Amino acid sequence: QQPVQSPQAVILREGEDAVINCSSSKALYSVHWYRQKHGEAPIFLMILLKGGEQKGHDKISASFNEKKQQSSLYLTASQLSYSGTYFCGTDSQGGSEKLVFGKGTKLTVNP
């Protein structure tokens, strides 16, 4: 039931791009993306609803392929502030309206 995230870790230089993937074995109502910096609370980034929607937040955007039960997070022209661990959370159809999170993708952006 836990979504699978890939890759587990990414190291970038400032200005480079990255893609983080999230896949589920269950049909999904929505996918949420959060970022957590070390020792801090996870912070909401965006929600993707079923329907192949793509959303953007500054230079961070995401897509949701309902049929493939997958979502991808795109980080373009990465900044030092993007460093942290990214989690996808999924709300599965037939579930009890809770978010189940993947194990996270640790992103490190170096100067």
Add this chain to the structure above:
Amino acid sequence: NAGVMQNPRHLVRRRGQEARLRCSPMKGHSHVYWYRQLPEEGLKFMVYLQKENIIDESGMPKERFSAEFPKEGPSILRIQQVVRGDSAAYFCASSQGSVSTNEKLFFGSGTQLSVL
């Protein structure tokens, strides 16, 4: 407008003692979720509560763990007779509605429980 408040920030217990973790949701939020996090692991769902009701406790161990969200006051996660394996960061999150209505979660800063 205060965010989700968790206390204590750090809690040290000896094996066999009880741990009580508190979570005050954001004002106007009636949905509370508890998650547990170990290093290099994700946020593991434990329990989902609405005011006075447990909606889903499928992620919570059947023994020693309990949670409540009373009509008045904070949500409490209680761990009885703690063992070293209970050491982890425990995060609380709240939302105005359920995630099925596309509500986002607001997380507290967590309680780091250390069992000696």
